[in-house]
Amino acid sequence: MTLYADLRVSRGSFGLALDLTVEPGEVVALLGPNGAGKTTALRAIAGLLALDSGRIALDSTVWDEPPGAFRTPDRRPIGVVFQDYLLFNHLSCLENVAFGLRARGVEKQTARVEAARWLETVGLSQYARTRPRALSGGQAQRVALARALATDPELLLLDEPLAALDASTTLHVRAELGQHLRRFEGRTLLVTHDPLDAMVLADRLIIIENGQVVQEGKPTEVAHRPRTDYVAQLVGLNLYRGNASGTIVTLTEGGTITLAEPATGPVHVAFPPAAVSLYPEHPSGSPRNTWPAIVTGIEQHAHTVRVRLNAAPAGPADLLADITTAAVADLHLTPGQPLHTTLKATEVHTYPV
Amino acid sequence: MSRRSRSTSGRVPLVLLLPALLGLAFLVVPLIGLLAKAPWSTLPGQLFSAEVWQALRLSLVCATAATVVCLLLGVPLAWLLARGGLPGRSVIRAFVTVPLVLPPVVGGVALLLVLGRRGLIGQHLDAWFGISLPFTTAGVVVAEAFVAMPFLVISVEGALRAADPRYEEAAATLGAGRWTTFRRVTLPSIAPGIVAGTVLCWARALGEFGATITFAGNFPGRTTTMPLAVYLALETDPDVAVVLSLVLLLVSVVVLASLRERWIGGLR
Numbered sequence: 001m002t003l004y005a006d007l008r009v010s011r012g013s014f015g016l017a018l019d020l021t022v023e024p025g026e027v028v029a030l031l032g033p034n035g036a037g038k039t040t041a042l043r044a045i046a047g048l049l050a051l052d053s054g055r056i057a058l059d060s061t062v063w064d065e066p067p068g069a070f071r072t073p074d075r076r077p078i079g080v081v082f083q084d085y086l087l088f089n090h091l092s093c094l095e096n097v098a099f100g101l102r103a104r105g106v107e108k109q110t111a112r113v114e115a116a117r118w119l120e121t122v123g124l125s126q127y128a129r130t131r132p133r134a135l136s137g138g139q140a141q142r143v144a145l146a147r148a149l150a151t152d153p154e155l156l157l158l159d160e161p162l163a164a165l166d167a168s169t170t171l172h173v174r175a176e177l178g179q180h181l182r183r184f185e186g187r188t189l190l191v192t193h194d195p196l197d198a199m200v201l202a203d204r205l206i207i208i209e210n211g212q213v214v215q216e217g218k219p220t221e222v223a224h225r226p227r228t229d230y231v232a233q234l235v236g237l238n239l240y241r242g243n244a245s246g247t248i249v250t251l252t253e254g255g256t257i258t259l260a261e262p263a264t265g266p267v268h269v270a271f272p273p274a275a276v277s278l279y280p281e282h283p284s285g286s287p288r289n290t291w292p293a294i295v296t297g298i299e300q301h302a303h304t305v306r307v308r309l310n311a312a313p314a315g316p317a318d319l320l321a322d323i324t325t326a327a328v329a330d331l332h333l334t335p336g337q338p339l340h341t342t343l344k345a346t347e348v349h350t351y352p353v
Numbered sequence: 354m355s356r357r358s359r360s361t362s363g364r365v366p367l368v369l370l371l372p373a374l375l376g377l378a379f380l381v382v383p384l385i386g387l388l389a390k391a392p393w394s395t396l397p398g399q400l401f402s403a404e405v406w407q408a409l410r411l412s413l414v415c416a417t418a419a420t421v422v423c424l425l426l427g428v429p430l431a432w433l434l435a436r437g438g439l440p441g442r443s444v445i446r447a448f449v450t451v452p453l454v455l456p457p458v459v460g461g462v463a464l465l466l467v468l469g470r471r472g473l474i475g476q477h478l479d480a481w482f483g484i485s486l487p488f489t490t491a492g493v494v495v496a497e498a499f500v501a502m503p504f505l506v507i508s509v510e511g512a513l514r515a516a517d518p519r520y521e522e523a524a525a526t527l528g529a530g531r532w533t534t535f536r537r538v539t540l541p542s543i544a545p546g547i548v549a550g551t552v553l554c555w556a557r558a559l560g561e562f563g564a565t566i567t568f569a570g571n572f573p574g575r576t577t578t579m580p581l582a583v584y585l586a587l588e589t590d591p592d593v594a595v596v597l598s599l600v601l602l603l604v605s606v607v608v609l610a611s612l613r614e615r616w617i618g619g620l621r
Contacts, residue, residue, distance in 0.1 A: 072525065147527065
């Protein structure tokens with residue numbers, strides 16, 4: 001049984017037009033910047049928002065198909081983990097997990113036994129009687145997950161499940177969430193703005209911008225072959241469009257890049273910022289891609305410094321380079337400074353547009 | 354050794370302090386007057402007189418019954434105002450609050466015109482069911498509920514608007530229908546608001562005078578509640594009026610204080 005969703009929602013000037021399917025056992029991540037329509041899509045699938053047109057169906061069971069059919073959320077076999085979990089503070093953790101079962105008509109004792117089993121699965125048995133507000137962020141997230149999974153839903157929806165956690169716990173909670181998702185036999189749709197969450201947890205990524213799908217594919221494919229500037233930025237690559245002829249690509253926005261392998265026709269050109277080197281003077285020898293450039297910005301990252309450059313007209317007008325902190329000191333980098341940049345042709349990757 | 358206060362907020366400005374103390378005195382001095390004027394020597398005898406107990410019992414029963422009526426009707430009304438998505442909600446809210454500003458006597462007259470033996474609805478109640486509300490204990494409850502319900506509705510609606518509706522959405526995604534969601538999620542989350550509204554409502558009902566005497570009249574044992582008894586006693590025996598007032602004061606303070614401790618304090 002596949003979940004089909006053809007989502008069309010318009011809110012003022014914003015329009016969501018999104019087609020997606022989720023197979024049993026599959027984890028699909030909906031990745032996009034804030035305001036892209038991710039949460040709107042999740043709310044529509046959960047039934048918290050009615051479609052303007054389109055269709056949501058689980059196999060042959062229609063959930064929403066304007067203007068006629070609409071199933072309210074309580075009549076859809078779903079489980080939702082909300083961004084801030086929304087655990088009921090007047091109920092204990094056990095009662096929170098049992099809530100869905102009770103609401104679906106399971107007898108009280110049975111529901112409590114089942115809920116206790118789920119708390120054990122997420123490793124929180126000792127917190128059964130605790131009120132949610134006494135839990136840490138990571139624990140609350142696990143209770144929310146147990147509550148959503150306890151009703152054995154066909155579709156699990158996760159809205160930014162790691163966004164409310166602090167950095168030190170995210171790593172651990174993400175790994176655990178991944179294990180639970182792999183064990184879950186239903187369909188999972190994960191909404192996130194964090195590329196790392198999406199890459200680690202999902203089998204397939206759907207990237208949306210302004211309510212539209214801009215790229216879809218397996219995480220490795222998306223990571224290596226970004227198709228929009230947003231995706232390139234997410235995965236940390238320089239990305240340009242151009243026209244290839246032999247080993248020379250003429251960029252759409254001006255400048256040329258020399259390739260190691262020949263290509264033809266319209267292509268995407270991608271390479272990591274670490275493939276770019278900076279020199280105060282024109283480098284000796286003959287690297288194939290050497291452009292004079294001007295420093296436009298400097299950003300400190302964890303272990304490297306990311307330098308933004310303008311290499312026009314010979315090279316790209318917006319170029320990122322990752323260099324070491326020591327190199328920054330050697331070069332006395334300041335914005336506006338003229339430099340020479342080189343790019344290793346062997347690290348440049350092209351693929352058709 | 355300096356005895357100056359080391360409070361970080363500094364001293365209270367005189368412009369605020371003077372009127373504040375005056376306001377406090379204005380509220381407290383009449384109560385002290387009541388205590389000072391009390392006929393302490395004959396108090397025990399009068400306190401246990403039949404008419405005091407009769408009036409007190411009637412007051413407590415009627416105020417409690419009126420509060421129950423207000424809860425049963427007022428909480429759903431508040432929900433409708435806060436969550437129902439009704440058209441013309443502000444107009445409805447204005448109607449709900451009318452009894453707050455209406456002189457209670459006018460409310461009593463209005464009730465008579467509608468529920469009186471010849472009233473719009475009252476004549477049918479009388480003809481079909483043989484029910485006549487005016488000048489009965491049930492009439493007292495109706496008059497008190499009419500005047501007190503807005504306090505409950507406003508308080509509960511405020512609590513509902515402050516409650517995060519996303520918890521109700523979470524309940525819906527867990528398979529809870531609207532009624533289950535209301536019962537198991539909404540109600541517990543607004544419990545402090547309901548308790549506060551109930552206390553206000555009960556206190557207002559206990560002190561109700563104008564609408565009660567207009568709609569239910571003054572029949573000892575049936576409709577003479579404490580406020581009515583106080584007013585009548587003032588004309589015949591002022592000492593009794595003071596005793597009745599003291600009892601009413603004591604009951605109000607005890608109930609409010611214990612509710613505050615047990616409910617409002619515990620739920621926060």
